Structure formats: structure tokens, C-alpha cells
Amino acid sequence: MEKPLVVTTQKKSTDMKLRRMRPDYFLIPAVFVAFIVVWDLFITFFDIRSVILPRPLAVWQNFISGLNPESPLNYYAHILSTLYEVLSGYVIGAIVGIILALMLSQIPLLERVFKPFIVAFQSIPKIAIAPLIIIWFGFGAGSKIALVILIVFFPVLVNGLSGFKSVEPERLAVMRSLGASQWKIFSKLVLPGSLPFLFAGLEVALVQAMTAAIVAEFLAGRQGLGVLIIQMEQVLNTGGIFGVLTVLAILGWLLTMILNLIRKKLVFWSDAERSRK
């Protein structure tokens, strides 16, 4: 008797999804076009010089020429360096953060000792450490990766720690009543239960990782999208800068999408996830 109920709710939710998607598909491009038009009209109306704000068309032309491998200012080598710094720093920072969160969550003494330091360190704006890091690690990719690691590490550690400690007592009692080993309790209950927290941390960390890499490139470097922006700034190539910003937006969007896909695969069951969309 209760079975058909489930089926109807499922059908209803797909219907609702379709109904909600349709205006999205139409509105997103519409808003985009409106934004471009207003931007262009704004320049015409106030007669703004292209050094201050280039026209959308100029940005587009810059972007296209950056995509042309023949062009001297093409993006590819820069995209590769920046991506390399962001991704390797992100992965290392996340792994270190998760391992440390694990250790602190398992050993209460360790947590009590280190928590004050973590809190103190967390309140320093990590970007302010960038110059120091460049002194320590030099002008190459190393210093950028180091800064990304430092920035990614904290949100992952803090979220991971609350994730590993957020075990529902009844679920734990079920495991304990079966005489489950520490490892079984961890792998079957604590770890999966911590994933929603972990992904919240990873999401925050991703945006900050991009920022960290670009800022480090501003300060020093031979290659990377941040370096390219500085080179263009020095010759007042505003249209070029906007072109690079477009690349950064697309890269950030792509990385976020990939992370979202993984998250949906792993934490589709969490309350937060299901109320999300």
C-alpha cells in the first residue's frame, strides 16, 4: 500500500525539475546578452576610453587571438602553468588537510594541543604570507604551489575535523553494539558521514586556490595567467586583461563543475545536497 506513494513522489519530482529547468535555459543566455548590451551602451553613452573599459567586441577579439597558438600572446603555456600550480597545490593541500584532520579527530590530546594554533593561524590572511613564501621558495612554480597548499589546507582541515567528529550517536551505538572494530566504524560510518563536510571545505578551498595562484604570480613569475595580466597591465592593454579574466572565469567554472560532479556522485544522499537543487 505504501509502495505506489514512493513512485508518485519520484514522478512528481522529475516533473517539477523539468518545469523548473525550462525558464533557466532561456533566462541564462538572455541575462548574458542583456549584460553585454548594457556594457556596450554604457561605453557609448558615457564615452569611456578603451584603456579604462574596452568594448565587449574588443574583449572578444583579444580572447580569440589569445586562443590562436600562432599569436605571441597566446594563453596555452600560461594556462598550463597556472593549472599545474592550482591543481598540484590543491591536491597536496587537501590530502595533508584530510590526514591531519583524521589524526586530530582520532587523538583528542593532539586536537586539544593543536586547536589553539590552528585557530590563531587561521585568522592570519594567508595571502599576506605570499611575499615570505616567494623569499623561501623562489620565483618558480614552487612558491605558487606552496601558497596554494597553505590556503587549501585550512578549510579542508577545519571542515574535515568537524566532519569526522559529527557522528550521530545512535549510528555509532549500532556499530558499537555489533562489536565493530575501530577501522570498521571509521570506514563504514565516520568516513562516509564526513563527506558532506569535507566537500563543503573542498569547495571553499577551490576558489581560494585559484586566487592564491594568481596573486603569487602577480608578485613574481615567468609564466602563468597572473603573469600575463601583469605584462598587459604594464602596456595598458586593458582589452587583453579582460581576455585573460574571461579565461580565468572559464577555468574556475570548469574546475567547480568537476568538483560538483564528484560531490553529486558521493554525497547525493545528504540533506543539504538534496535541498540544493
Add this chain to the structure above:
Amino acid sequence: MTTYALNSNVLEKTLSVREPIIEVRNLDQRFKTTSGSTVVALDNVNVSIGDTEFLAVLGPSGCGKSTLMQIMAGLVKQTSGQVQLKGKNVKGPNRDIGIVFQRPALFPWRLVVDNVMLSAEVLGMERSQAKVRAQELLELVGLGDSGKLYPYELSGGMQQRVSIARALMHDPEILFMDEPFGALDALTRETMGLELLRIWEMKRKTVVFITHSVTEALFLADRVLVMSARPGRVAEDFKVNLPRPRDLDVMSTPGFSEAAGHLRHLLGATIGE
């Protein structure tokens, strides 16, 4: 004929003195609160629970029902006193025990069937056999075709059925249930009570059933252990003399009302103290 067989069976069960499967003697439990004072949760509790008996534990909030259950299940260490399970002192968790809580406490990332199979995995049972058994248990609780759903796709009552199936998976002799129907609406609660009795008749488990509800305790149990609060003590060990098998009609019999009146009076008195 089947009815007769069942009846005589049950008659035999109620008449014979069962050998105890759980013995609790002079049990005390004190907790230190964060502010430093001491709470006496249990004060000299003595109970003997017979094999295949259905015992209800009835008492006001905070009288130590859950504490008693957790000590018997080996999840909490008592301050003093003795708890024996099948003649042996309880030192920790025991696989003869299955537990159902007020909240279903399912693992939301697991399919319903995988939730039922949890204890099979933890205890290292053979997987294909466990699968068959999980399906049987789902059918037993009336969810035969919900195995491939996720817990969030079920109603609260259905989730609680899954957690009962999970508790039965490793075929424990004893089922501890801590207000298992407390979060359900009155109608679902009655249905679940009936089903629990059906399962109990079939599986012949010892059930310790914690509840706030006089009606529920009387409807389900062979014996009702009435507890009083602060400190948690056994106020009365009440034998339920109602025929089995029971259906909802039993609640409108004079015997039932009389017993209910007695228990309510007792509870009122313990709260009033």
C-alpha cells in the same frame, strides 16, 4: 488447526517459568555532570528477564530507561552491580543483541537492503547468504520491494521497519528497543505494534521494549517493569494477564482498562513524589 497450535504454544510459553536470559542485580549508575554534581540514574535495580519474554520498561522521562538498556547491551559500564547475559557477566557489546532506537539511525548513503546487511558486513557473514537473508527480513517487515531504494525515499514508519530488519539480521536472541515507535503517529504506531507482535511470535526473541505509553506497554508485553524517576528505581514488576495472540480489540476489554488504570496510577504516583 494452526490457531490451536499457536495458542497452545503461547499458553505453554506464558505458563512455564522461563529460565532467565538476562539477570540484573543491585545495579547502580551514577553520572558526573559537567557542573560537577552527581546524578543517580539507576538506584539498586533488580530485574530478571526470561528467555523469549516480552518485557516492557515503562517510566517517566529521565528515570534511566535508556541507561538501563545501554548497560545491559554492554555499551555503557555500570557504576556498580551485576548484569549477566546467559549466565555470563556483560563486559562489552555482545552479538546476541540487536538494538532499535527511537530514530531509525539508518546509514543514508546505503541502499535499504545494504542497511539491513550492515551487521552481516561487520560480523563477516558470507555475502550471498546475507543478501538472501536481508531480502527475507525486508519481506518480514513488509518492505519486500523497497530494498533498492535509499532511506530518504521512505516514510518514517518504513525507515523504522528497516531498522528492525537490520537489528534482526545477525539473528540475535535479544532485541532491545528504545522507544522505537515514539516518533510515529498514533495510527502507524498501532500497526507497528501489531507487526512487532507477529514478528515476535514467529522469531521467538526476547524483547526489551522501552516506552512512555501505558497502552503500548500493556498491549505488547508479558511483563511491565514500571520505573520511578530521580533516582531511577523499579516501582513495580507488573505481570500482564491478557491472552495471546492479541489484536487491537484487547484494548477495549475490562482487564486491559483495569491494568491501564493501575499503571497510570502508579506512574502518577512516581511523578508526584
